[in-house]
Amino acid sequence: MKANFSIKKNTDLGKKLPDVESSTNKEITEEEFEDFIVKAGAAGSFMVFRSLKKEDELGLDEL
Amino acid sequence: MSENNEFIINESTLNKLLKEKKSSGFESKTWDNWFNSLFLTKPTDNSQQLMEKVVYNFFHSKDFEDWIKNFALNLNNIWNEPSARKLDPSTNTTYDMKNHSAIVIGRGPSLKKNNHLEKLKNSDYKGSIICTDGALINVLNSGITPDLFPNFYVVTIEPYQIQTTLYDDPIVDKFGSKINGIFSTLTHPDAVERARNAGIKIHWLHTLFDYNEGKKSINNLSSLMVRAKKNKGLPAIQTGGNVGTSCWFIGWKILKCTTITLIGMNHGWEEDDPIETIMSHGNMFEAPIIDKNSALFKKLFPKIYNPEFKSTCILDPIFQYYSSALKEFISRSPPELTTINATEGGSLFGEKIHCQSFERFLDEFNV
Numbered sequence: 001m002k003a004n005f006s007i008k009k010n011t012d013l014g015k016k017l018p019d020v021e022s023s024t025n026k027e028i029t030e031e032e033f034e035d036f037i038v039k040a041g042a043a044g045s046f047m048v049f050r051s052l053k054k055e056d057e058l059g060l061d062e063l
Numbered sequence: 064m065s066e067n068n069e070f071i072i073n074e075s076t077l078n079k080l081l082k083e084k085k086s087s088g089f090e091s092k093t094w095d096n097w098f099n100s101l102f103l104t105k106p107t108d109n110s111q112q113l114m115e116k117v118v119y120n121f122f123h124s125k126d127f128e129d130w131i132k133n134f135a136l137n138l139n140n141i142w143n144e145p146s147a148r149k150l151d152p153s154t155n156t157t158y159d160m161k162n163h164s165a166i167v168i169g170r171g172p173s174l175k176k177n178n179h180l181e182k183l184k185n186s187d188y189k190g191s192i193i194c195t196d197g198a199l200i201n202v203l204n205s206g207i208t209p210d211l212f213p214n215f216y217v218v219t220i221e222p223y224q225i226q227t228t229l230y231d232d233p234i235v236d237k238f239g240s241k242i243n244g245i246f247s248t249l250t251h252p253d254a255v256e257r258a259r260n261a262g263i264k265i266h267w268l269h270t271l272f273d274y275n276e277g278k279k280s281i282n283n284l285s286s287l288m289v290r291a292k293k294n295k296g297l298p299a300i301q302t303g304g305n306v307g308t309s310c311w312f313i314g315w316k317i318l319k320c321t322t323i324t325l326i327g328m329n330h331g332w333e334e335d336d337p338i339e340t341i342m343s344h345g346n347m348f349e350a351p352i353i354d355k356n357s358a359l360f361k362k363l364f365p366k367i368y369n370p371e372f373k374s375t376c377i378l379d380p381i382f383q384y385y386s387s388a389l390k391e392f393i394s395r396s397p398p399e400l401t402t403i404n405a406t407e408g409g410s411l412f413g414e415k416i417h418c419q420s421f422e423r424f425l426d427e428f429n430v
Contacts, residue, residue: 032363033113036351036380048115048304048388049271055089056274058395059316062148063269063286063299 115384126222127281129251133222134285136252140265142292147245147268150216153319164190164322164428165214165314168207169307170198171329172336173406179326179421180205186425191216191318193310196229198327203234209241216318217263219254220247220270220302220309226254230261239263245313248285248297268317269299270309303388311389315400322401324424329409330386331367331376344381367410371418374408386410 051057072080084090089097152158166183174180184206191214194202199217209215215238219226239261246255247270259265269289274282282299290296298317302309307328314323332341341364342350353360366377378386393402394414404411405421412418 029113032359033380033384036363047272047302048384049274049301050115051275053275056271057301058392059271059301059312060269060274060299061316062296063271063274063282 115388129222130249130281133249133251134281134288137248137250137255137267138288140252140255140259141248141267141289141297144265144267146293146295146297147266147313147317148295148298150243150245150266150317151319158319161321162190163318163320164324165193165318165320166190166324166326167193167195167307167310167314167328168198168202169195169310169325169327169329169406170201171327171406171409172333173329173408174198174201174327176333177407177421179405180207182421182425183207183326184211188212188425188428190214190322190428191314191320193218193314193318195306195310195327196221196226197306199229200232200234203232203238208238210238213241215241216243216245216313217258218245218306218310218313219250219258220306222247222249222251224251224253226251227257230254230257230263235261235263245317247302248289268297268313270302271299272302274299301392303385303392305385308385308389308392311402312392315396321399322403322428324403324405324421324428325411326405326421328404328406328411329376330382330389331378331408331410332382333408334366334375334377336377341377341379344379369408369410369412369418371404371412371416372408376409378410382410390414390416 049057084092084094084097152163166188168174168180180202192202192207192212194207194215194217196217196219219229235258239258240263242263243266244255244258244263245266245268246258248267249270255265269282269286271282273280277283286296286299300309300312300316303312307325307330311323311325314320338355339350340346342353353363363380364377365383366375368375390411390413393411393416396402396415401417402415403417403419403424405419405424407420
């Protein structure tokens with residue numbers, strides 16, 4: 001069986017602005033962030049929901 | 064792949080792909096949509112992935128019992144009070160999708176710096192106000208009331224008792240009966256009760272956090288308990304980790320707005336904020352001792368340039384986490400939804416975020 005994939009050029013590439021000044025090798029590590037969040041978390045926060053069903057991450061009409 | 068750009072696969076492989084595409088909820092979507100969703104399951108942003116893992120583990124171990132307790136104590140009221148879905152205007156004949164807008168009000172420093180509440184009070188804005196619980200008392204005291212803006216909503220998602228204080232004020236009692244409240248089923252019952260006593264009309268929704276873990280997830284178990292007595296389930300929203308992002312999702316998914324404007328949503332600190340305030344996420348805890356000239360400090364508290372507003376702000380690790388998540392979700396929103404950042408500063412800019420002054424928004428969106 002054959003399937004053709006028509007390729008569309010992505011015109012958005014290159015438009016994305018670099019936001020954080022820090023480069024990849026300056027990214028925060030798990031330990032550094034954990035140390036901070038453990039201190040901050042005691043005062044209140046919540047979490048980002050992730051799922052293999054990416055659509056679910058944007059919410060469910062009814063659960 | 065052949066030289067003619069043909070992707071050659073077995074029929075059985077195609078059938079497996081079709082089955083997987085369907086089970087991922089992408090049956091009616093394009094192959095391109097589905098492939099891109101698969102790439103998103105492996106985030107290229109390692110930093111964000113690490114931060115989400117830390118937060119998930121931390122809160123799951125720290126707050127699990129409180130969530131269950133809150134939910135159990137709320138359950139009878141959840142059964143008897145309306146779903147947030149009741150606030151969905153799209154079935155109403157007067158619903159004008161094109162002009163249906165909301166302003167989300169956070170409590171960032173830009174509110175005061177840019178005099179945004181005064182500008183809003185003096186405007187003819189006719190859309191909805193979605194107020195974060197933390198901003199409510201200040202917003203009402205500033206004259207942004209349901210008398211001027213009848214479509215007035217307040218949102219609480221956090222499960223802590225301290226949220227009670229955000230409703231504990233005479234100005235809330237004065238206007239409460241004209242305000243629609245939207246609460247997570249995990250909200251501390253004292254906070255909901257204080258809002259209820261102020262006359263706020265309570266509406267419930269689920270806040271998603273572990274639904275991906277299947278049948279035994281708290282999200283699924285709590286939904287089964289709600290539906291044991293209620294005929295229908297509740298809407299479930301992504302919170303993005305904070306009430307501001309939750310308000311944006313509520314504007315889109317519950318109130319069916321096609322334009323959502325953000326004010327007081329800096330998700331970052333001003334350069335002239337005291338360093339202790341920045342390092343303690345607004346004095347929420349004791350600032351860690353870190354050499355301000357060290358590489359670690361620059362990683363934890365990067366300074367970023369917002370090219371849209373030509374301004375700079377400083378992120379702390381929590382704002383890095385919040386800001387990255389909200390920007391990602393806005394970038395994944397549909398074309399019919401316009402998100403305007405009218406905060407006039409902060410860290411929210413990029414794909415599908417239209418940055419403009421609040422004054423200009425009020426002038427242009429005077430409907």
